[in-house]
Amino acid sequence: MRYAQGGGLTDERRALREKLRMEAAERFRQGDESPVIAHDLRVSVRSVQRWRGAWSQNGTRALASKGPASLPLLSDELFAVLERELAKGPVAHGWPDQTWTCRGSRS
Template sequence: MRYAQGGGLTDAKRAAGERIRLEAVGRFESGAKNREIAAALRVSERSVERWRRQWRERGEEGVRSKGSPGRPRLSADQIA
């Protein structure tokens, strides 16, 4: 998906996504299946599979938000 200049996720949306992923982690730990987690959190099974893999490989840090990507690569003059 492409975003207009200045687009992307807001801090609030990024935090909301992280809360959902951390909720999924709690369900992983309780033994829930991917399909059950996806239905309960209203996300795709593929997303849950990806989160579970990241969680297995890197623990809770693997599903936490990486934060804002930083400043844009293009200057305001280059965008205009």
């Protein structure tokens, strides 16, 4: 399963979501109803219905995490450079005060 824009999930959160889907798959095998599963796992009924549909078509493998939806736009090295430059503040980059704006941070 994928979440829009990678869901902004960390690896830990992605693993937790996958664990929930696998728990749901076990409950599907036991014949439990979607609303009961949703309540027990504290997720929406619609999510459980989508998971059940994927599971019924392709089994448990359909519920496995496929990782982030896209690769990072910046390499680790470039991200470190960006962090250092942002830490210097706007004035170091020619702006009149220490307030970052969307326009200023994109420059």
